[in-house]
Amino acid sequence: MTIRLGGIIFGLVLVAILALWSLFPGAYSLATEEPAAKPDYYAFQEENIHPAGGFSFDGVGGKWDNQQLQRGYQVYKEVCSACHSLKYVAFRNLEQIGYNEAEVRAEAASWNVPGIDGVTGEATTRPGEPTDYFPSPYPNEVAARAANNNAYPPDLSLITKARPDGSNYVYSLLQGYNEPDPEDLAKSPNFEPSPPGLYFNEYFYNINIAMPPQLYPDLITYSDGTEATPEQMAQDVAAFLTWTAEPSLVQRKQTGWFVIGFLIFATFLGFMSYKQIWAGKKPKKK
Amino acid sequence: MSFAWAKEYEPKSDFTKWIDEKLPLPRMVYNAVGAGYPVPRNLNYMWNFGVLAGFFLMVQIITGVVLAMHYAADTSVAFGSVEHIMRNVNYGWLLRYAHANGASFFFIVIYMHIFRGLFYSSYKAPREMIWLLGVVIFLLMMATAFMGYVLPWGQMSFWGAKVITGLFGAIPFVGEPLQVWLVGGYAPNAATLNRFFSLHFLLPFVIAGVVILHIWALHIPGSSNPTGVEVKKESDTVPFHPYYTAKDGWFLGLVLIIFSAFVFFAPNVLGHPDNYIEANPLSTPAHIVPEWYFLPFYAILRAFTGDLTIPFTGIVLIEAKLLGVIAMFGSILVWFFLPWLDKSPVRSGSYRPLFKKFFWFGLIPTMIMLTICGGMPAEQPWVILSQIFTAYYFLHFLVILPIVSQIEVPKPLPFSITQSVLGEDDTDGTTGGSGGAKPATETKPLADGDGSLQPAE
Numbered sequence: 018m019t020i021r022l023g024g025i026i027f028g029l030v031l032v033a034i035l036a037l038w039s040l041f042p043g044a045y046s047l048a049t050e051e052p053a054a055k056p057d058y059y060a061f062q063e064e065n066i067h068p069a070g071g072f073s074f075d076g077v078g079g080k081w082d083n084q085q086l087q088r089g090y091q092v093y094k095e096v097c098s099a100c101h102s103l104k105y106v107a108f109r110n111l112e113q114i115g116y117n118e119a120e121v122r123a124e125a126a127s128w129n130v131p132g133i134d135g136v137t138g139e140a141t142t143r144p145g146e147p148t149d150y151f152p153s154p155y156p157n158e159v160a161a162r163a164a165n166n167n168a169y170p171p172d173l174s175l176i177t178k179a180r181p182d183g184s185n186y187v188y189s190l191l192q193g194y195n196e197p198d199p200e201d202l203a204k205s206p207n208f209e210p211s212p213p214g215l216y217f218n219e220y221f222y223n224i225n226i227a228m229p230p231q232l233y234p235d236l237i238t239y240s241d242g243t244e245a246t247p248e249q250m251a252q253d254v255a256a257f258l259t260w261t262a263e264p265s266l267v268q269r270k271q272t273g274w275f276v277i278g279f280l281i282f283a284t285f286l287g288f289m290s291y292k293q294i295w296a297g298k299k300p301k302k303k
Numbered sequence: 304m305s306f307a308w309a310k311e312y313e314p315k316s317d318f319t320k321w322i323d324e325k326l327p328l329p330r331m332v333y334n335a336v337g338a339g340y341p342v343p344r345n346l347n348y349m350w351n352f353g354v355l356a357g358f359f360l361m362v363q364i365i366t367g368v369v370l371a372m373h374y375a376a377d378t379s380v381a382f383g384s385v386e387h388i389m390r391n392v393n394y395g396w397l398l399r400y401a402h403a404n405g406a407s408f409f410f411i412v413i414y415m416h417i418f419r420g421l422f423y424s425s426y427k428a429p430r431e432m433i434w435l436l437g438v439v440i441f442l443l444m445m446a447t448a449f450m451g452y453v454l455p456w457g458q459m460s461f462w463g464a465k466v467i468t469g470l471f472g473a474i475p476f477v478g479e480p481l482q483v484w485l486v487g488g489y490a491p492n493a494a495t496l497n498r499f500f501s502l503h504f505l506l507p508f509v510i511a512g513v514v515i516l517h518i519w520a521l522h523i524p525g526s527s528n529p530t531g532v533e534v535k536k537e538s539d540t541v542p543f544h545p546y547y548t549a550k551d552g553w554f555l556g557l558v559l560i561i562f563s564a565f566v567f568f569a570p571n572v573l574g575h576p577d578n579y580i581e582a583n584p585l586s587t588p589a590h591i592v593p594e595w596y597f598l599p600f601y602a603i604l605r606a607f608t609g610d611l612t613i614p615f616t617g618i619v620l621i622e623a624k625l626l627g628v629i630a631m632f633g634s635i636l637v638w639f640f641l642p643w644l645d646k647s648p649v650r651s652g653s654y655r656p657l658f659k660k661f662f663w664f665g666l667i668p669t670m671i672m673l674t675i676c677g678g679m680p681a682e683q684p685w686v687i688l689s690q691i692f693t694a695y696y697f698l699h700f701l702v703i704l705p706i707v708s709q710i711e712v713p714k715p716l717p718f719s720i721t722q723s724v725l726g727e728d729d730t731d732g733t734t735g736g737s738g739g740a741k742p743a744t745e746t747k748p749l750a751d752g753d754g755s756l757q758p759a760e
Binding site: 025027028029031032034035036040042043044046047077105110171174175178179180181183222262263264265269270272273274276277280281283284287288290291294295298300 | 344383386389390396397400541545546549550552553555556557559560563564566567568570571576577579580589606607608609611626630633683684686687690691693694697698700701702705706724725726
């Protein structure tokens with residue numbers, strides 16, 4: 018019986034290196050060291066569950082609620098757009114949430130977009146066209162930081178895809194400016210109130226967010242007469258930002274049903290022909 | 304090649320006869336994946352994943368070529384051009400989601416294909432070359448997938464590229480200049496993105512070329528099978544078409560249903576939300592994690608936390624980072640030696656009781672745990688778990704497998720494939736028995752002329 022030794026020796030040496038130089042010190046430190054200190058805000062995020070918005074587009078059969086998207090657009094326009102850009106969305110896209118061509122044209126014209134003076138060639142602004150994209154409130158990041166206590170308001174086009182469970186996260190975050198939960202506070206002996214310029218928000222990743230609370234009752238007057246409660250506005254704008262992040266979301270789900278339905282049918286046919294073709298080659302059941 | 308009873312291509316019409324004389328391409332296809340290729344009749348569903356891998360390679364190439372028509376590989380516009388695809392290109396969202404999830408499904412089917420090979424020892428003689436080419440394909444796939452993930456130029460794209468290209472910096476002496484040369488700078492930049500796009504477009508066609516060699520090498524000995532007993536006669540085989548085209552066909556439909564469920568209803572669950580934030584060299588994400596299919600190898604990379612030193616002198620022989628890099632590349636390169644590490648003459652794991660235990664209770668849990676550890680932050684207990692399972696990974700291939708293959712007493716093999724399917728095999732008049740798939744022979748198996756194990760006759 019010959020056992021080839023080369024590979025075995027190589028393997029043992031490699032494992033020995035790992036064991037002697039990493040594994041044993043690692044085990045020693047695991048046994049002796051205190052576990053890494055949890056941040057003070059740990060208790061607030063222990064469950065890390067933010068409430069769900071209960072959106073019409075949730076689930077496999079979800080659909081847009083155009084009324085809600087239009088309300089959400091109004092919230093963005095009148096509140097968020099003061100600081101946040103929406104650079105991947107064009108005015109023409111608003112037709113997808115139920116505005117007709119004339120309304121889109123009027124809506125675009127209500128925004129000022131960067132332009133060039135036709136005579137002097139100098140930079141200026143002009144009313145938007147449907148083909149224009151939503152303008153940024155600041156000319157650049159430095160200006161944005163200068164106006165916002167050195168915080169940079171992120172572009173909102175993709176925000177609900179750029180955060181885990183984004184739609185519900187935006188919905189929760191906008192309503193998360195509450196007093197710290199006493200139970201969590203008791204578990205956080207080192208808790209300190211938010212430094213100046215930051216605001217306590219239990220759904221933000223380190224509980225201190227630079228964005229001040231925005232939504233107050235009747236902050237805006239909805240054009241469809243819906244009562245503008247903070248919860249209503251948070252849900253509407255979260256829905257709108259879900260649409261901006263993925264305008265094809267509902268079309269995608271509807272296409273999915275059609276495709277999967279066809280595949281189930283085709284696979285069933287394929288399976289039946291497989292059974293028939295193989296019938297003669299399978300052992301007979303006794 | 305092929306078996307004597309393989310059907311021969313017979314052109315029927317004048318046109319196909321004319322083609323066959325000038326360029327016998329239909330004949331080649333007929334012999335490769337048509338009725339001219341006899342395949343063991345007892346293949347189980349684990350043998351479907353090769354065809355599926357070829358299918359997903361085609362999905363990636365077709366969706367990828369169309370995406371490339373709309374994508375721009377420039378750091379200032381790459382992220383925006385992906386959003387342009389998602390918003391303005393007709394069914395661009397479908398193309399991109401199919402391509403992104405197609406990569407994941409390509410790796411899923413490839414991992415199933417590799418584990419099939421590991422359990423049924425598809426790497427053993429006379430099929431070593433098929434296995435070696437397969438490992439080459441896997442390495443090319445990893446390079447292609449890594450570079451593809453950089454193209455959207457999101458946060459994970461940039462920081463993943465930075466971490467992985469940084470690995471080359473660990474190579475002694477030439478590391479840093481090599482890294483700068485590969486990246487085209489000190490950190491991923493416009494030059495990096497451009498060359499990654501170029502290579503990401505090129506490599507799939509290289510993969511397709513190696514796949515052709517892989518299939519060519521397969522057709523010399525023919526497909527392996529779950530018993531590991533070689534084909535002996537015509538009743539052991541069925542023609543690839545229609546038998547396995549039908550079986551692969553309906554199974555492909557099943558996999559496509561699952562694939563569609565991801566593409567249409569959960570297209571982003573396998574990705575990372577941070578990649579919808581444009582790359583920012585000044586802002587490091589909290590946890591940099593690679594795509595899920597790289598996690599086991601990422602865990603091996605991070606398992607080495609201590610420098611290799613001469614004790615009590617403080618002289619560093621090999622830095623921890625380099626050890627990790629060696630181990631990560633070694634964890635795949637070791638597959639190249641598998642045909643010679645596993646000396647057991649029995650191919651199929653089904654007839655190897657000891658091997659089977661180490662496979663199901665050693666290797667498989669190790670791969671699952673390494674995948675989990677790779678996705679976790681580098682803190683305890685994940686560090687020590689990565690180390691334990693990394694140690695087992697190398698022990699398994701380099702120590703356990705060679706020893707097991709020497710000391711194990713395999714179970715008796717069936718006389719033939721036909722017997723294993725039908726329970727009896729008339730033509731050779733053996734005592735096949737009526738019930739079990741395995742004959743009640745007590746004889747210790749003997750090695751056949753080609754080194755494979757055949758039952759005593």
